[in-house]
Amino acid sequence: MFQRLPDAGGERVSFTIDGQPAEALSGDSVAAALIANGVGACRTTPVSGAPRGPYCMMGVCFDCLVTIDGTGNQQGCQIRVHPGMRVETQNGKREIER
Amino acid sequence: MTDLKPRYDLAVIGAGPAGLAAATLAATRGLSTVLLDEQAAPGGQIYRAITRSPVRNPNVLGTDYWHGADLVGPFRDSGADYLPGAAVWSVSRTLDIGLSRDGAARILPARHVILATGALERPFPVPGWTLPGVMGAGAAQILLKTSGLVASGNVVMAGSGPLLWLLAWQYLRAGARIDAILDTTPRENWRQAMPLLPAFARSGYVGKGLKLLLEVRRKVKVIGNVSALRAEGDGRVQSVVYRQGNGAEQRLPADTLLLHHGVIPNINLANATGCAQSWDEAQRCWVPDVDGWGATSVEGVAIAGDGAGIGGALAAEHRGRLTALDALHRLGAIDRATRDRDAAPHREALDRALRGRDFLDALYRPGKDFRVPADDTIVCRCEEVTAGQVRDAVKLGVSGPNQTKSFLRCGMGPCQGRLCGPTVVEVIADARGVSPAEVGYYRLRPPVKPITLAELASLPKAEDEVAAVMHH
Numbered sequence A: 001m002f003q004r005l006p007d008a009g010g011e012r013v014s015f016t017i018d019g020q021p022a023e024a025l026s027g028d029s030v031a032a033a034l035i036a037n038g039v040g041a042c043r044t045t046p047v048s049g050a051p052r053g054p055y056c057m058m059g060v061c062f063d064c065l066v067t068i069d070g071t072g073n074q075q076g077c078q079i080r081v082h083p084g085m086r087v088e089t090q091n092g093k094r095e096i097e098r
Numbered sequence B: 001m002t003d004l005k006p007r008y009d010l011a012v013i014g015a016g017p018a019g020l021a022a023a024t025l026a027a028t029r030g031l032s033t034v035l036l037d038e039q040a041a042p043g044g045q046i047y048r049a050i051t052r053s054p055v056r057n058p059n060v061l062g063t064d065y066w067h068g069a070d071l072v073g074p075f076r077d078s079g080a081d082y083l084p085g086a087a088v089w090s091v092s093r094t095l096d097i098g099l100s101r102d103g104a105a106r107i108l109p110a111r112h113v114i115l116a117t118g119a120l121e122r123p124f125p126v127p128g129w130t131l132p133g134v135m136g137a138g139a140a141q142i143l144l145k146t147s148g149l150v151a152s153g154n155v156v157m158a159g160s161g162p163l164l165w166l167l168a169w170q171y172l173r174a175g176a177r178i179d180a181i182l183d184t185t186p187r188e189n190w191r192q193a194m195p196l197l198p199a200f201a202r203s204g205y206v207g208k209g210l211k212l213l214l215e216v217r218r219k220v221k222v223i224g225n226v227s228a229l230r231a232e233g234d235g236r237v238q239s240v241v242y243r244q245g246n247g248a249e250q251r252l253p254a255d256t257l258l259l260h261h262g263v264i265p266n267i268n269l270a271n272a273t274g275c276a277q278s279w280d281e282a283q284r285c286w287v288p289d290v291d292g293w294g295a296t297s298v299e300g301v302a303i304a305g306d307g308a309g310i311g312g313a314l315a316a317e318h319r320g321r322l323t324a325l326d327a328l329h330r331l332g333a334i335d336r337a338t339r340d341r342d343a344a345p346h347r348e349a350l351d352r353a354l355r356g357r358d359f360l361d362a363l364y365r366p367g368k369d370f371r372v373p374a375d376d377t378i379v380c381r382c383e384e385v386t387a388g389q390v391r392d393a394v395k396l397g398v399s400g401p402n403q404t405k406s407f408l409r410c411g412m413g414p415c416q417g418r419l420c421g422p423t424v425v426e427v428i429a430d431a432r433g434v435s436p437a438e439v440g441y442y443r444l445r446p447p448v449k450p451i452t453l454a455e456l457a458s459l460p461k462a463e464d465e466v467a468a469v470m471h472h
């Protein structure tokens, strides 16, 4: 559970999480936007199916992988949320296509 | 990316204090310079979001944070080009830099390269650390700096090191509540740290650090000598379990658990570039080999800042300037005497910034039970490999981390060993009864960042050049 500081500045950004309307602040990463909306787990692992949520917020752990605008396995903490973005939590899939 | 020059004298990778200072000095003194960073804005870790943080009250992040603006201003005026959002996945022996930005890859040649890729939080493997709601203290700090988000509900912090206390202090300033800080600093560390105390007492940190520590201790319950830490919960963290010394198991409710055991150099790019590295016993991590100018074993590649060994943000800045002066010299812009003369004040400032650092290293070295976790603890988050599996592999003859890759897939996941490498090395070394220096580290290959086939296909360069960047 995370809360926004009452005086946090920035513009509101509307986007969707698994089809549901949600709001973020401009400058939020997708991972931060999910956390701000109370979504702590964004994927399950391919090995055991365990839920995972953002751990490092700096591009290291890959636990923040989500599907963004239809493309899977995006690092949510490295991508800024933008208006109208469709973010989906994802199951199992993990390999980044190379 | 079209406004980039086809080739640069100097490419600096990483826009933290080291990279900002290096690029500023080099560009001001005439080198065509580009600064590349995967973040959307300059600042690196300490000064993350310095140009656009939504945190309005300057007292929340503190004056040390706002010092970042003193680096960004001169950088903007320096004439250096800046490419944010650029993830560098390779630096070849010919100093061609492979990078991805906005879904397209490109290769940028340079005559000299400074890696200023900084540090990352040391992995903190305890049972349950993969549960949602458990994250790094540094990660929580990123949420605060970039998004003005603080943990709410039951918040527990655990670990040791200056950054944990800094985050606690920033949280209190932000009006956030912390249920408890579980301090894992081993008691016996004091014995090793005491002889180093006099130098630390003369450093700039003491007054500031003590004040911060006292302020936090006054307001938050601090539980010392913590061991046997684990996170529990169904689908997300719900409680934190620990022992104080050899005492009985205790349990605290937790919606968020923030872990921290100090920071270690982010060596992946240097390692994949072929830079030689050594085990640093004092900081207990692998560190690239560099000389007093940051020069590595690879011709034309230098490292500045915490990526070349943890020295802190001020040291990073001065090390950035020293590597830039050496770049000027190596590229023929200044002679040796000029380099040495101009370096003198930066060297002095660096010495001052590093004073007392070894005290912190000794005091905050994580205890063995955390560096070498019990069998049931996941060490490789990507492939969900436990410490016990690594130990079993050692019994079967595995002697180093590269072999655990083929045995267990440990280190083969997308994080490329960043979150398991240090632990796997410690577990193997402990099981074999040798030093981590003898066990070695993962041999990494580019690309060090995920790159899609579509991105590769977008490379405008000839195929043999691509091959050179991918398989040197």
Ligand SMILES: Cc1cc2nc3c(=O)[nH]c(=O)nc-3n(C[C@H](O)[C@@H](O)[C@H](O)COP(=O)(O)OP(=O)(O)OC[C@H]3O[C@@H](n4cnc5c(N)ncnc54)[C@H](O)[C@@H]3O)c2cc1C
Residues within 6 Å of the ligand: A058, B013, B014, B015, B016, B017, B018, B019, B036, B037, B038, B039, B043, B044, B045, B046, B047, B086, B087, B088, B089, B116, B117, B118, B119, B120, B121, B138, B139, B141, B142, B163, B166, B263, B266, B269, B304, B305, B306, B307, B311, B312, B313, B314, B316, B449
């Ligand atoms: C999460 C975190 C928070 C921290 N917060 C503080 C703090 O508040 N106060 C403090 O005193 N110390 C802090 N530190 C310690 C930190 O190491 C500082 O000492 C300082 O930021 C180091 O400066 P630097 O220039 O060496 O590297 P950094 O500031 O870490 O900058 C490195 C930069 O390189 C970029 N980078 C890395 N790899 C690549 C790549 N392959 N391609 C492109 N760009 C890349 C990163 O995005 C980053 O912007 C923190 C460390 C971490 C990990």
Ligand code: FES
Residues within 6 Å of the ligand: A031, A053, A054, A055, A056, A057, A058, A059, A060, A061, A062, A063, A064, A065, A075, A076, A077, A078
């Ligand atoms: S949270 Fe670790 S990579 Fe995004």
